[in-house]
Amino acid sequence: MLIKAEEGEAGLSNSLSLLNLEKNFLEAHGGLSSREAVEEANRCLYCYDAPCIQACPTGIDIPSFIKKIASGNLKGSAKTIMLSNPVGASCSRVCPTEELCEGACVLNHSTKPIMIGDLQRYATDWARHNDEVLFEAGEPNGKTVGVIGGGPAGLSAARELARFGYDVTIYEAEGEAGGLNTYGIVSFRLPQSVSFWEVDQVKKLNVEIKTNTRVGRDVSAEELINRHDFIILAAGMAHVPDLRIDGEDLEGVHDAIEFVKATKSGELSKDYLGKNVVVIGAGNTAIDGATCSVRLGAGNVKILYRRTQEEMTAYDFEYEFAKQDGVEFRWLTSPKRIIGNEEGKVTGIECVRMELGEPGDDGRRKPVPVPGSEFILPADAVIKAIGQTRHQSLIEQFGLEHKDGVVQVNRKTFQTSNPKIFACGDIVFGKGVGEAMVVTAAEQGKQAAHHLNHLLVKVN
Structure with a gap:
């Protein structure tokens, strides 16, 4: 950080204070070294009917990616992870692994579970640091899809659709794509660079991402419906609601x-x-x-x-x-x-x-x-921090059936009341319906893309 000479001691003190604050926001957990990763990978029993796979919402072939780490095939390991979970690098840091994959590990009954989250991070970090491109776009099929929202659900849907050969455009209201992973999870747990790499993996499949583009302000819902063969609504949630008490308008x-x-x-x-x-x-x-x-x-x-x-x-x-x-x-x-x-x-x-x-x-x-x-x-x-409001106005612009801002979908196909529109992620999450996790949103985006493609194949 450059300091102007005329700022003097006060300016230097302020700048040093900011530098100290920046250090506080560096990633808290350093991850595994190469030696630690290989040793941990070799502890895995590579279960044939691995319960850890069943416990993963995206169904990652965990024994397979761990075995590839043990054999030195880090690109293959990262590809196995990201194939099932397009935001697998972020999830390696933010998933409640002790309740999911690690909680299901058979070694819980004897020693300690395999550090699946850390191994997942090790493989995806290797791919990220080596600028690996893990997937290719499919042969163009002549169909277009507009994805509303560039968070975990939207990115997952876009990635899968691009692999199927669709011409995909993501419409993102913020200045950068990535949603919660980019803006909403603290840097010392999830640095933006991790989310940006996942976004870049999607961009490299020829997916166009239009940032600073809000539906209803920069483009209308009607225009998008007319422009695309299908729409996937993955806009997540909105802002924190008011407390409805005196003093909320005060500074601070x-x-x-x-x-x-x-x-x-x-x-x-x-x-x-x-x-x-x-x-x-x-x-x-x-x-x-x-x-x-x-x-x-x-x-x-x-x-x-x-x-x-x-x-x-x-x-x-x-x-x-x-x-x-x-x-x-x-x-x-x-x-x-x-x-x-x-x-x-x-x-x-x-x-x-x-x-x-x-x-x-x-x-x-x-x-x-x-x-x-x-x-x-x-x-x-x-x-x-008392929850988040719903994008009810956005949902109504598309004319979709909803309950208090929760889009109503076929829970198997994620198709909405408009057969041309699918919805996934937090925008379909409601009380008693699943759990709002990054990994769940990623899986729903993936499933919505697969069912959309199945519908097209079935119609044709």
């Missing part, structure tokens, strides 16, 4: 998604050094907001959740990671209002203690406030 109140996105886009700030940060919510995004705050130098970071630890939606490894970072968790605590000073800046947050009452329609016990239990926590910043 942030949307968790935008907060994490700023750190991934290089917009680091010293404004949090030594400050008190309160995060509301207990999902993976809340954890990311909290651990980002720690790395920005916050003096104290608290997560407030109106239910208990048992009900939180964050992965266990995320929770442990946050605790190691010194994040404090306040269970059965709900925000009542955000307090500010005369300058309109956050100074505190009034909370109320909760208790779990009778079960609601979803089977979970509803949190209810304890009368007279209000208290105030000091806060210089409040980060909202």
Whole structure:
């Protein structure tokens, strides 16, 4: 980082502080060395009926890719992974492997499971660092597909369709494709370079990616329907909803998604050094907001959740990671209002203690406030992480059947109420329907592409 001479000692100090912050956002886990990877690969039993494959939502042939690492065929290993999971490099870092493939490993009953996630990362990192192109576009079939959204589901669908020979265009509202992997997962767990490599793998199949292109603003839904033979809607979710309490408009109140996105886009700030940060919510995004705050130098970071630890939606490894970072968790605590000073800046947050009452329609016990239990926590910043809203306007522009912003699809084929349009990823995720994971979105995108192709072949 260059420093102008006239900035003097203050400028040098500020720049060094920013450099220190940048170091805080380097990837936390260094991965396996070549020796460690080979030794770990040789521990695998290469099970014929491998339960780890069944536990992987994308069905990666795990024994096969591990055996190729052991034999030194790293390109073959990476290709095996990416064939099943077009965002396999990202998933090697963000999947809850202890609940999926590693949780199903037969060695759990004797020693310890194979480090499948780390081996997957080792192979895909080798391909990434060596600029390997793993797949080729299929023979053109004369059909075009427009994919709305360039996140994990959209990229997976586009990659498969290109291999089948379709002319594919991705329409992405952000400045870069990759979706959650590019913008929404903290850099110290998933660097943008990993997501960009996966995007590049899709581009090299002659897929056109139109960034900064939002449906309804830059192009109409009607225009896209007329332009393409098929549409795949993979737009994910939108922004964090309002808390609906006083003080949300104060300076220092942030949307968790935008907060994490700023750190991934290089917009680091010293404004949090030594400050008190309160995060509301207990999902993976809340954890990311909290651990980002720690790395920005916050003096104290608290997560407030109106239910208990048992009900939180964050992965266990995320929770442990946050605790190691010194994040404090306040269970059965709900925000009542955000307090500010005369300058309109956050100074505190009034909370109320909760208790779990009778079960609601979803089977979970509803949190209810304890009368007279209000208290105030000091806060210089409040980060909202209470889920995300739906792209209901976008869905209605395409005239699709939905329930509260959840597109209704044939769960086997991912075809919507319009037979020309398929949908996958978070935009079809609703309560009681699967689990919103990167790996699940990738598999749905892949399946939507396969069923679209099957429909075309069947019609012809």
